[in-house]
Amino acid sequence: MYSVTEVKFLCKKYGITPMRERGQHFLIDQSVLRTIIQSAHLSPHDRVLEVGAGFGQLTLALLDAGAQVWAVESDAKFMSALQKIQTQHAPHTSASHLTLIHKDIRKLNISELVNESHYTVVSNLPYNITSWFLRMMLEQKNKPISMTLLLQKDVAERIVAQPGHMSLLALSVQYYARPKIIRIVSKASFWPKPEVDSAIIHFANIHELNFAYEKKLFQIARIAFAGKRKQLCNSLSAGLQKNKNEITAILKSVHIKPTQRPQELSLQQWKLLAENL
Numbered sequence: 001m002y003s004v005t006e007v008k009f010l011c012k013k014y015g016i017t018p019m020r021e022r023g024q025h026f027l028i029d030q031s032v033l034r035t036i037i038q039s040a041h042l043s044p045h046d047r048v049l050e051v052g053a054g055f056g057q058l059t060l061a062l063l064d065a066g067a068q069v070w071a072v073e074s075d076a077k078f079m080s081a082l083q084k085i086q087t088q089h090a091p092h093t094s095a096s097h098l099t100l101i102h103k104d105i106r107k108l109n110i111s112e113l114v115n116e117s118h119y120t121v122v123s124n125l126p127y128n129i130t131s132w133f134l135r136m137m138l139e140q141k142n143k144p145i146s147m148t149l150l151l152q153k154d155v156a157e158r159i160v161a162q163p164g165h166m167s168l169l170a171l172s173v174q175y176y177a178r179p180k181i182i183r184i185v186s187k188a189s190f191w192p193k194p195e196v197d198s199a200i201i202h203f204a205n206i207h208e209l210n211f212a213y214e215k216k217l218f219q220i221a222r223i224a225f226a227g228k229r230k231q232l233c234n235s236l237s238a239g240l241q242k243n244k245n246e247i248t249a250i251l252k253s254v255h256i257k258p259t260q261r262p263q264e265l266s267l268q269q270w271k272l273l274a275e276n277l
Contacts, residue, residue: 023126029189156199217274224262233258
C-alpha cells in the first residue's frame with residue numbers, strides 16, 4: 001500500500017497529474033484495501049478482472065491473494081509502473097499470473113478476453129464510467145460470478161435502494177444481481193481527495209434471469225422513470241399510447257395502485273406488470 005508521499009513521488013516520477021474528470025483518485029488506506037479483498041471472497045487461482053489498475057496497489061493485493069489478474073489500464077504512464085510489478089515482484093506475488101492490458105475498457109471486447117472462463121471483477125472503478133460499466137458487465141453473455149467495486153457512495157446507495165426509493169439503475173442492477181454495501185469509505189482515504197465519500201459494494205448471485213418479458217419490463221421502466229413524478233397510470237398510458245382505463249385495469253389486476261410512482265414498485269411488481277402488459 002502506498003502512502004500519500006509515495007503516491008506523490010510516483011506521480012512525479014511518471015509525469016502523472018491526477019485528473020478528476022477521469023476519476024483518478026488513489027487509495028491510500030490499507031484497511032480499505034483489506035476490506036475489498038476480503039469482500040471478494042477469492043480462492044487461489046481465481047481469475048479476476050481489474051479495471052483502472054493505476055499504480056497497482058489493488059493489483060498487488062489481488063496477486064497476494066493468489067488470483068490470476070487481467071489488469072486493464074488506459075494510461076500508458078501507469079503501464080510503466082505496472083510493468084515493474086511484473087518484473088520486480090514476481091518471486092513474491094506470483095506476478096506471472098498478471099496480464100496487463102493497455103486499453104480503454106470501453107473499447108475492449110470483454111467476452112473475447114474472458115472467453116468461457118469463470119471470473120470475478122474487483123476494481124477501484126473510475127467514477128466516470130460506473131453506469132456504463134455496470135450495464136455492460138451485467139448484460140453481456142459471459143457475466144462475472146461476482147463483482148466487488150469501490151464506487152461513489154451516492155451511486156452505491158442508489159443501486160441498493162428498496163421500493164419507495166427505487167430508480168432505473170437500482171431496478172436494472174437488482175434484476176441481474178444481489179448488491180450489498182459492505183463499507184462506507186471516507187474521501188480522506190484517497191489522494192487527491194474526491195468531493196464525495198465512496199463505498200465498497202459487493203454484487204453476488206449474478207445470473208441470467210431468463211424472464212420471457214424482459215424487453216417489455218425495461219421498456220415500461222424507462223417510460224415510467226422518465227417521468228418519475230408522474231403517476232404510473234398517466235406515464236404508461238402516454239408512453240405506450242394505450243387507453244388510460246386499460247392501463248388502470250392492468251395495474252389493478254397485479255395489485256398496483258394507478259396513482260403509484262415508479263420508485264415505489266419492487267422488481268417482482270415490475271415483472272408482473274410486464275407479463276400482464
